Amino acid sequence: MAVPATQIRRGMVIVFEGEPVRVVEFRHHTPGNLRAMVQAKLKSLRTGSSFDHRFRAADSIEPASMETHELEYMYDAGGTYHFMNSSNYDQNRDGRGSARRQRAVDAAGDEDPG
Numbered sequence: 001m002a003v004p005a006t007q008i009r010r011g012m013v014i015v016f017e018g019e020p021v022r023v024v025e026f027r028h029h030t031p032g033n034l035r036a037m038v039q040a041k042l043k044s045l046r047t048g049s050s051f052d053h054r055f056r057a058a059d060s061i062e063p064a065s066m067e068t069h070e071l072e073y074m075y076d077a078g079g080t081y082h083f084m085n086s087s088n089y090d091q092n093r094d095g096r097g098s099a100r101r102q103r104a105v106d107a108a109g110d111e112d113p114g
Contacts, residue, residue, distance in 0.1 A: 002062050005038050005055035013045070013064040016053070020045045020064045 008014070012023045025041040036057035043050045055061065071083035071092065083092045 002060035004057070005059040005061050006036070006057050008038055008040055008055070008061065013066055014042075015062040015064050016042060020066070024050065 006028060008023055008026045010023055010026060013020055014023065015021075021042040021044050023040055024043050027039045028036065029039055030036040038055045038057065039052065040055060041050060041052050069085050069087070072086050074082040074084050074091070076082075081094045083094065084090070085092070
C-alpha cells in the first residue's frame with residue numbers, strides 16, 4: 001500500500017528501487033514558488049551504505065513489510081555466527097563478519113565471548 005512521500009518519518013523502513021532502506025533523516029522543504037519536496041538520508045539494510053535522495057511531494061513510497069526479533073548471540077563457528085530467537089528457540093546463522101557480530105553482542109550488553 002503506497003503512501004505519499006510527505007508521510008516519510010525517521011526510522012521508517014521503505015522499499016526504494018527494490019531494496020529495503022531505513023530513513024535516517026528527512027526534511028520537508030518548500031522552496032519559494034517551487035513544488036514541495038522531501039530530502040531524505042537513507043541507509044540500505046542489505047549493504048549498510050547511506051545515500052541521499054530527494055522525493056517530490058507527489059511521489060509515492062512503499063513501506064516495507066518486516067518483522068523484527070530479539071536474537072541472543074550463541075557462538076562463533078569459523079566466521080559464521082549463530083543466534084537464537086529466545087521466544088521460539090529458532091536458530092539463525094550469519095557469516096557476514098565481525099562488525100555484525102559486535103553489534104549483536106553490544107545490543108545484548110555482554111562482552112565479546114570470542
